[in-house]
Amino acid sequence: DGGITQSPKYLFRKEGQNVTLSCEQNLNHDAMYWYRQDPGQGLRLIYYSQIVNDFQKGDIAEGYSVSREKKESFPLTVTSAQKNPTAFYLCASSIDIFGDTEAFFGQGTRLTVV
Amino acid sequence: QKEVEQNSGPLSVPEGAIASLNCTYSDRGSQSFFWYRQYSGKSPELIMFIYSNGDKEDGRFTAQLNKASQYVSLLIRDSQPSDSATYLCAVRLDAGNMLTFGGGTRLMVKP
Numbered sequence: 001d002g003g004i005t006q007s008p009k010y011l012f013r014k015e016g017q018n019v020t021l022s023c024e025q026n027l028n029h030d031a032m033y034w035y036r037q038d039p040g041q042g043l044r045l046i047y048y049s050q051i052v053n054d055f056q057k058g059d060i061a062e063g064y065s066v067s068r069e070k071k072e073s074f075p076l077t078v079t080s081a082q083k084n085p086t087a088f089y090l091c092a093s094s095i096d097i098f099g100d101t102e103a104f105f106g107q108g109t110r111l112t113v114v
Numbered sequence: 115q116k117e118v119e120q121n122s123g124p125l126s127v128p129e130g131a132i133a134s135l136n137c138t139y140s141d142r143g144s145q146s147f148f149w150y151r152q153y154s155g156k157s158p159e160l161i162m163f164i165y166s167n168g169d170k171e172d173g174r175f176t177a178q179l180n181k182a183s184q185y186v187s188l189l190i191r192d193s194q195p196s197d198s199a200t201y202l203c204a205v206r207l208d209a210g211n212m213l214t215f216g217g218g219t220r221l222m223v224k225p
Contacts, residue, residue: 033212040122042202042215043158058212090157102148103213105157 006106023091032074118216137203
């Protein structure tokens, strides 16, 4: 089945620790995205990538980093510079970023700082 | 500054009634509009999109777009308890721009 897989579903991070969230898609989509969602809030864009080896900052990129070495994979690293990382993280993909293409979402990773 | 505004709710309607969800946006050049449904703790799923003024119907769902007034709405007819979720409005300025999401409206359909 085609889709987007995020792992892990739950992740706990200690203060000062970097953690990496995995996102893999087998939809052959060029564009991939990372969003952050806080309780009762909408989605805010962290980073997006239109093509392999290229990515752009979104609205809240500070304290995060990404890579796009393969079309299928777009991992997100939450660094120690992100002071309030506890949130629900959603990865999405779409055919491209143009036109009326919808975004398909993974099941999300809930990150908690302990 | 791109903004998409939604009433956070909760909006409570009885089973079988019409639920009306509204979304306003600030950028007059916005071209594409999407409605997503998100159950608690789950990821958003697309319900429908619209990009022309007027109504677009899909089953029990109707999206309405009024670009002059800068609002888009979602009507859910014959509301069911299973429709209870948060509904997210998303707007795209034009091709090559990212979706901007509103904060979502929580809908509660009571049996």
